[in-house]
Amino acid sequence: MTAGKGTTVRFDPAGRLKGSIVPPADKSISHRAAMLGGMATEPVVIRNYLEAADTTSTLDAMGTLGAIVQRGPDEIVVRGTGLRESSEVDGPIDVGNAGTLMRLLPGLLASQEGRSYTLDGDASIRKRPVDRVAIPLREMGASIEATDERYPPFTITGARLRGIEYTLPVASAQVKSCVLFAGLTADGPTTVVEPVPSRDHTERMLAAAGVSLHREGDRITVTNADELVLDTITVPGDPSSAAFAIAAGVLVPKSRLLVKGSGANWTRTGFVRILQRMGGVVLGELEDPAGDGQIPGVEPITDLDVAHGSLVGTVVEPHEVPLAIDELPLVALLGCFAEGETVVRGAEELRFKESDRIALVVDGLRGLGAEIEATEDGFVVTGTGGLRGGTIESHGDHRLAMLGAVAGLASREGVTVVGMDAAAVSYPTFTEDITALLRR
Numbered sequence: 001m002t003a004g005k006g007t008t009v010r011f012d013p014a015g016r017l018k019g020s021i022v023p024p025a026d027k028s029i030s031h032r033a034a035m036l037g038g039m040a041t042e043p044v045v046i047r048n049y050l051e052a053a054d055t056t057s058t059l060d061a062m063g064t065l066g067a068i069v070q071r072g073p074d075e076i077v078v079r080g081t082g083l084r085e086s087s088e089v090d091g092p093i094d095v096g097n098a099g100t101l102m103r104l105l106p107g108l109l110a111s112q113e114g115r116s117y118t119l120d121g122d123a124s125i126r127k128r129p130v131d132r133v134a135i136p137l138r139e140m141g142a143s144i145e146a147t148d149e150r151y152p153p154f155t156i157t158g159a160r161l162r163g164i165e166y167t168l169p170v171a172s173a174q175v176k177s178c179v180l181f182a183g184l185t186a187d188g189p190t191t192v193v194e195p196v197p198s199r200d201h202t203e204r205m206l207a208a209a210g211v212s213l214h215r216e217g218d219r220i221t222v223t224n225a226d227e228l229v230l231d232t233i234t235v236p237g238d239p240s241s242a243a244f245a246i247a248a249g250v251l252v253p254k255s256r257l258l259v260k261g262s263g264a265n266w267t268r269t270g271f272v273r274i275l276q277r278m279g280g281v282v283l284g285e286l287e288d289p290a291g292d293g294q295i296p297g298v299e300p301i302t303d304l305d306v307a308h309g310s311l312v313g314t315v316v317e318p319h320e321v322p323l324a325i326d327e328l329p330l331v332a333l334l335g336c337f338a339e340g341e342t343v344v345r346g347a348e349e350l351r352f353k354e355s356d357r358i359a360l361v362v363d364g365l366r367g368l369g370a371e372i373e374a375t376e377d378g379f380v381v382t383g384t385g386g387l388r389g390g391t392i393e394s395h396g397d398h399r400l401a402m403l404g405a406v407a408g409l410a411s412r413e414g415v416t417v418v419g420m421d422a423a424a425v426s427y428p429t430f431t432e433d434i435t436a437l438l439r440r
Contacts, residue, residue, distance in 0.1 A: 007418070007419050007420050007421040007422075008416060008417065008418050008419075008420065009405070009416070009417050009420040009431060010408070010414060010415075010416045010417075011404070011405045011407075011408025011409055011414060011415050011416075011417065012408065012409075012414040013389075013408070013409065013410070013411055013412060013413070013414055014248075014252045014255075014409040014410070014438055015254070015438075016252060016253060016254035016255045016256075016308075017245075017248055017249055017252050017255040017256075017257055017409070017434075017437040017438065018255060018256055018257070018437060019257065019258075019436065019437050020257065020258040020259075020260055021242075021245050021257060021258070021259055021260070021433055021436075021437060022237060022259075022260045022261055023237035023238050023239075023241045023242035023245065023259060023261070023262055023427075024050055024052070024237070024238055024241050024426070024427050024428070024429065025048045025049060025050035025235040025236070025237065025238060026050065026201075026235050026236055026237065026238040026239070026240075026263050026299075027050055027052065027054060027055060027100075027238050027240065027241070027426045028100065028173075028199060028201050028238075028240075028268075029201050029205075029233075029235045029236070029263070029299065030046075030049050030050040030055045030058070030235050031054070031055060031058050031098070031100045031101060031104065032104070032177070032201050032202055032205055033046045033049065033078075033205070033233045033235060034046070034049070034055065034058045034059050034062055034069075034076075034078060035058060035062065035101075035104060035105065035108065035181075036205050036206075036209065036228060036230060036233075037062065037067065037078025037079075037080055037230070037233075038062035038065060038066075038067040038078060038080040038081065038086075038108075039080055039081075039082065039083050039108060039181075039184075039228050040078070040080040040082070040209070040227070040228040040229065040230050041080065041082050041227040041228065041229065042229055042230075042231075043077050043078065043079045043080075044077070044078045044079075044080070044230045044231070044232075044233065045075055045076075045077050045231065045232040045233070046075060046076045046077075046078065046232075046233050046235065047074065047075045047232065047233070047234045047235065048234055048235040048236075049075075049076045049235055050235065050238070050426075051428065052424060052425060052426055052427070052428055053096060053097065053098075053424055053425045054096065054097060054098040054100070054101070054425050054426065055098075056096075057094065057095055057096035057097070057098040057101055058098060058100075058101045059071075059076070059078075060094070061093050061094075061095065061101060061105060062078065062080070064087075064089055064093055065081065065086040065087055065089065065093075065108075066080075066081040066085070066086055066087030067079060067080045067081060080228075082227060083108075083111065083184055083185050083225065083226075083227065083228065084111060084112065084113075084185060086108065086109065086112050086115070086117075088115050089117060091118075092118040092119065092120040092153055093105075093117060093118065093119050093120070094120060094121060095119055095120070095121040095125060095152075096121055096122055096125070097121060097122050097124055097125055097396075097425055098121070098125075099125065099128055099174070100174055102119055102121060102125060102128065102130065102152065103130065103132075103133050103174040103175065103177075103178055104174060104177050104178050104181060104202075105119065106119070106130075106133050106134075106137060106142075106144070106156050106178055106182075107133070107137070107177065107178035107179060107180065107181025107182040108181050108182075109156045109158060110137045110140065110141075110142035110156055110158055110159070110161060110182045111142075111158055111159075111161055111182060111184070111185035111186075112158035113158050113159055113160055114157075114158065114159075115157070115158050116155055116156065116157040116158070117155065117156050117158075118153055118154070118155045118156075119152060119153065119154055119155075119156070120152050120153035121152055124396055125152055126147075126151055126152050126153070127151065128151070128152070129150045129151060130144075130146055130150065130151065130152060130154050131146065131149065131150045132169075132170075132172065132175045133174075133175055133178045133179075134146060134154070136164065136166045136175070136178070136179045136182075137156070137178070137179075137182060139164050139166065140161040140162055140163075140164055140179075140182055140183075140186060140190075141159040141160060141161045141162050142156060142157065142158060142159050142161065142182070143155075143156070143157035143159065144156055144157075145157075160187070161182055161183075161185055161186040161187065162186055162187050162188060163183060163186040163187060163188030163189045163190040163191075163223075163224075164179075164186075164190060164191075165190075165191040165193065166179055166190075166191070166192055166193065167193040167195075168192065168193065168194055168195060169195075170195070170348075170349060171194055171195050171196045171197070171198045171321075171322040172198060172322070172349070173198040173199040173200070173201070173202070173267075173322070176192050176194065176198060176202070176220070177202035179192050180192060180202055180203070180206065180213075180220065180222050181202075183222040183223075183224075184206075184211065184222060184224065184225045184228075185224060185225075186224060187224065188223075188224075189221050189222070189223045190221065190222050190223075191219055191220065191221040192219070192220050192221075193218055193219050194218045194219075194220070195218070196218075196318070196319045196321075196322055197218075197267060197289075197322065197323065198267065198322040198323070199265070199267040199268055199322070199323070200265070200267045200295070201265070201267075201299070203215070203220060203295045204265075204295060204296060204297055204298065204299060205230070205233070205297075206222065206228075207295045207296070207297040208230060208233075208297035208298070209228040209229060209230045210225075210228070210229055211223075211225050211228065212225070213295055214295075215290075215294070215295055236261060236262065236263035236264075236299050236300075236301045237259075237260070237261040237262040237263055237301070238262075238263065238426070238427075239262050239263050239264075239265075239268040239269060239271070239272075240268070240271075240326040240327060240399075240426070241426055241427045241430075242259050242262040242304070243271050243272075243326075243327045243330055244330065244402045244403075244405070244406055244427075244430070244434075245257060245259055245306075245433070245434070245437070246259060246271075246272070246275065246280075246282060246304065246306050247275075247330045247333060247334060247406050248406045248409050248410065248434065248437075249306035249307065249308065250275065250280045250281065250282070250306060250307070250308060250309060250311070250334070251308070251333075251334070251337055251406070251409070251410035252308060252409050252410050253308050254308060255306070255307065255308040256305075256306070256307050256308070257305075257306040257307075257437065258303060258304070258305055258306070259303065259304040259306060260303050261301055261303065262284075262301065262302060262303070262304055263299055263300070263301060263302075264284070264285060264286050264287045264300040264301060264302040265287055265299055265300060266286065266287040266288060266289050266290075266323075267322075267323055268323070269286045269287070269323070270320055270322075270323030270324030270327070271324040271327035271330065271331070272284075272286065272304070273286075273320075274314060274316055274320065274324060274331060275334065277314050278311045278312055278313070278314050278334060278338055278342075279309060279310060279311050279312050279338075280306075280309060280311060280334075281305075281306065281307040281308070281309045282304055282305070282306050283304065283305040283306075284302040284303060284304035284305065285300075285302045286302065287300045310339070311334055311337055311338035311339065311383075312338055312339050312340055313335060313338045313339060313340035313341045313342040313343075313381075313383055314338075314342055314343075315342075315343045315344075315345070316328070316331060316342075316343065316344040316345065316347075316378075317345060317346065318345055318346025318347075318377075319346075321344070321345075321346050321347045321349070322349075325347070325349060325350070326399060328344055328347055328350060328357075328378075329357060329361045329399055329400065329403045330403065330406070331344060332344070332361050332362070332365060332370075332372060332379055332381055333365065333403060333406060333407055333410075335372070335381030335382075335383055336365060336370045336371075336372070336381055336383060336384065336386065336387050337383060337385060337386055337387075337410065338381075338383040339383055339385075340383055341380060341381065341382055341383070342380070342381040342383065343378065343379075343380050343381075344378035344379055345375075345377055345378050346377050346378065347377055347378040348376065348377040348378075350378075357397065357399070357400070358374050358378065358379060359374060360395055360397065360400055361379070361400065361403065362374040362379055364392040364393070364400060364403070364404065365381075365387070365392075365407070367390055367391065367392060368387045368388060368389055368390045368392060368407055368411065368415060369384075369387050369388030369389070369390070369411075370384070370387060371383075371384055386410070386411065386412060387407055387410065387411040387412065387415075388411065388412055388413055389407075389408065389411035389412055389413030389414045389415050390413070390415060390416070391415070391416040391417075391418060392404035392407070392415055392416070392417055392418070393417075393418045393419055394417060394418065394419035394420065394422040394423075395419065396419060396422050397422060398422045398423050398424070398425035398426050398427065399426075400422070401417055401419060401420050401421075401422040401423045402423050402427065402430055404417040404420075405417055405420070405423075405430070405431070405434060409434070
């Protein structure tokens with residue numbers, strides 16, 4: 001593995017990967033911990049917070065809204081303003097490249113009666129639609145004005161909100177969380193109906209904060225809260241970041257890895273279950289789905305034992321997509337090495353991530369020798385037993401950068417990743433951590 005000029009990094013074929021790796025702190029939980037800390041009435045201690053570009057944007061945003069953020073060597077303390085007392089601000093709130101922040105924060109801002117806030121971000125963020133959160137917030141009584149009615153920068157004017165029942169047109173943990181945040185201050189109960197389950201970190205944190213929250217089947221209902229009280233939040237390792245080391249361990253011959261301290265929440269381990277179905281050797285204690293009405297206030301953690309092995313193709317159905325949405329590019333890579341065909345359906349949400357991930361993953365892997373075709377809502381991969389190698393561009397997408405790195409380690413000729421610094425959005429030490437596992 002060699003670094004070139006700027007952010008170009010070369011990943012040569014690996015002899016094997018061996019050792020242990022601790023994935024960075026969970027990005028989704030870090031975002032939510034910072035936001036709930038800003039909404040709480042008492043100081044919230046956050047341990048193992050992810051120090052990355054996106055999550056720094058969230059801490060900065062909460063500081064702009066009046067929270068006091070104290071950063072120590074081992075923990076962060078957020079002293080919030082409560083649910084209804086966010087500060088007025090001069091100028092836009094900069095969300096950077098953080099799509100989670102852009103879609104969740106409006107749920108809090110919508111309840112700040114009579115105050116207006118504008119959210120803006122980088123060039124990538126300005127291409128990401130916000131109408132999915134604007135529609136329910138308008139129905140609750142807030143005013144949302146977006147560029148071309150869909151895109152940032154957009155302005156939220158808070159109001160006295162009313163509770164609604166909102167059926168998500170597409171399963172989305174971000175939209176669900178935004179509506180639940182708004183429901184904390186609404187008159188009457190607020191219910192979100194999911195077409196299929198999505199990650200439930202927001203519900204768990206709200207339950208831990210003493211909020212009246214109930215799940216029945218596909219319906220999650222929250223009622224008005226006077227305050228949030230959280231003590232300490234310990235953020236587990238990010239399953240989405242761990243997935244790249246897991247995929248590398250399965251694909252590179254003779255590899256054996258221990259992934260330590262990864263989150264085992266059942267709404268985040270869809271990738272591991274798909275990989276196991278393909279024949280991948282991944283062993284660990286994964287959480288089983290909770291029953292109706294049960295919303296645990298904790299996040300489970302596990303160690304995962306990973307070994308190289310042969311794979312067979314599989315079909316990822318639409319109901320599986322929300323529980324593996326960030327790892328689906330890796331499913332495409334695994335399909336290149338698997339016997340038979342690998343198909344992903346119902347993943348049109350990938351076209352609205354940091355990039356059009358369907359198009360970029362298909363083009364990127366095809367450039368490395370893959371037999372892969374895009375579909376309207378996913379892709380089809382014909383396994384050829386491996387990849388030749390070549391060059392792939394990240395286009396500023398952190399997951400595409402790391403995908404290229406794993407492809408290089410498992411390829412025949414190696415892969416040059418252009419724009420490897422994009423990985424810092426979620427995994428700042430990715431290159432160093434992978435290098436430490438190389439055994440020749």
